[in-house]
Amino acid sequence: MLAYQHAYHAGNFADVHKHLALHALVQALMHKSSAISFVDTHAGRGRYPLTAAETQRLGEYRTGVEPLWQRRRALAASPLVGDWLAALATQQTGPELSCYPGSPWWLGSQLRTQDRLTLFELHPGEHRHLADQALAADGRVQRRQADGLGGLVKLLPVSTPRLCVLIDPSYERKAEYEEVAATLAQVVRKVRHAVVLIWYPLLPAGRHQAMLEQIREAGIPKLWRSELQVRRPEAERGMYGSGLLLLNPPWQFDDALTTALARVAPLLGEHASHHGEWWTGEP
Template sequence: MLSYQHAYHAGNFADVHKHLGVHVMMEHLLRKKSSITYIDTHAGRGLYPLSGKEMTRGAEYQDGIVPLLKHATDHPDVASWLAALDTLQASGNSSPSLRFKRYPGSPWWLARNLRSGDQAHFFELHPGEFKHLEAQSFVGSAHCYQRDGLNDVVAMQPVATPRLLCVIDPSYEVKTDYQQVASTLAKLLSKSRHAVVMVWYPVLPDGRHQVLLDHVKASGHKKIWKSELMRWPEGHTRGMHGSGLLIANPPWQCPETLTDAYTSVARVWGGSARHHGTWLCPE
């Protein structure tokens, strides 16, 4: 299906959850010199201007990234993530709510620290979104494909570099996406046992994400950490009340770092916001 466009949701609480996770994992991975391949299976357009009609219509960023821009957090990884975000914005503007001009999608976070020897592969099936992605200046030496990444990521294994970081975050427009993502993750890990893989999923009142979790647990793969960042109470009328992440083979101490970071974020949001992290599939 090609109806989904992430521009309507850019910068929301789920993006904070996902992209802060990408940032922290990259910080850990980049401590070593060996080359990394980055793969984003559903890249979107890469950058989302605040003035765009899509972001303006839903303004979901107001409940996601904006509170973090307005209120300081004492967690160093959240602070460094916000500092990286700030490099995209116009300089010399001291107002947090005004300095926020555009929000970057996961391709930007993956591409910003590409080193010699690293590779990046971005997949996006939607023709309009792909056109935007290709035109982004940050793409640089990254490879962009107008295809569904779930159909290609397994075939790409093993990659040419010693390490792999893969982000899988489809729209879940159809219920079978949950099972397909679980199947893709299992096949990917079977071919690249030490790959670091990050799977995003929505937490909805009907609990349909449980299909994904059950299939991943049944796959037999180990060392998969589950993180759920809840923004709204269950039954919230706007639908998605939480954001979920599965991280296969997270770098050493990354789950602990992320737990502290997400707890810091939840404190800024206040209300019913909370984080829960646990090993879905222990070692």
Template sequence: MNYRHSFHAGNSADVVKHCLLIALVRALQQKQSALTLIDTHAGCGLYDLHGEEAGRTGESTQGVLRAFADQNPLLDDYRAAVQAVNVGAEPHLYPGSPQILAQLLRPQDFLILNEKHPQDAYNLRGVMRGTSAAVHERDAYELWLALLPPRTPRGVVVVDPPYEQLDERKRITATLAAAHRKWSHGVTVIWYPLKDRAAHERWKQQLRNLGIPKLLGVEHWLYDSDQPGIYNGAGLFIVNPPYAFTQALPPLLEALRAALEPEGHSGEIVTQWLGD
């Protein structure tokens, strides 16, 4: 499944991913000690919702535009992050995870971005100019392991691949196992698209077999039943989510489900601990 950021900017998956990422980092920042934020598949950092690639799919109409039309205050932080890169009431630009993470930085925090695709890496450097972010152009899985443990006491690794390669999930599973051995207390966030439940259940079982004690799965299914051959939603695996985040998660997830439900479907959000 090819999921390059530029074609899907601002869709429902982005809304869920970025709402939860903001809430997660905010929860970690309740402590004053420094954070290192690492984005292994950073993309371009900023997307034109009316550009050729995002415009071709038009997925933002079912994502960020629904979130902006919604009035639930639990989505205010997300809307503010998107509004920060726009002028006017309706968003025309969409911030990727690098831009959103940069907005969340405190003076003591660090941001490390990686993008292997040469053109995307070039665009990312331009977008992040003027920020404190370090930008790398390396293999994501090699970088993931090379930077652990970070220099700060705490940190977050965000893994958000395009799933272009058939072995993407296998590489994620193997790298996560090695990363957890190096940095067992670290927070890791892995984004994934949902296409069919059977394949997803097989991957979840492989992750369970890693024996990571605190591994939370959050799935956002758009439809009441699988729609064969199409994108059915997205989710996150989160290693070591902070307590403040998990406590605030249920009402936020319900707000997202209600804001993003397709016409004729109520959608479903499933949360499940996969660890021991």
């Protein structure tokens, strides 16, 4: 199914959750000099003007990134949140919030000479937009119009000492939950030290629970889970929260993100809250 386009949801609370974690993760990995292969399995467009018709239609950024942007001076003292907002500011044309960068930018903007980034995007229209993004043009970034989960497995093992993967499908198909779990198991078998960040939606149907249990039953160690709820599950239809599952998180990453989201959650809604826990193998 190729109907999903992230432009309708750009900058929403799930993007804040996912990209704040991704920014923190990339920064932590950069502390070591050894080369990293980054892989984004569902890249999207890479850049989203907030004035675009698709984004304006739902305007989800107004209850996502915008409240944080409006309070960026107060949040500047928060180490992770302040740094994330400062990075976001480099993508604006003025003092107003006009653009939201997607995961290709959050991954690609910090690439070093020795690093590599592979972007998968199956949707032909989204892939065309992705090709227009101003990312490294010296061979460090590859764009592939292909299935990201299957493409990731074919890449393994990578040539660099380290591997960092973002997996965030739309989950429009029920089977994607099982496919994500199966892909993670294959990654662990081929690259045991891989760092993998999986995003999943919190929906009333609760299909993510089966995926999480499938991953737990696979015996995969060192998994930390982060869930951000912005609405009560029983109160409304649609996505009420955002989930992340992180394989092999860097040292103190869990504490840093939990502290940051404690500052962020109250800005995202009256009932917003964050919960983090070790899903498997607490160190």
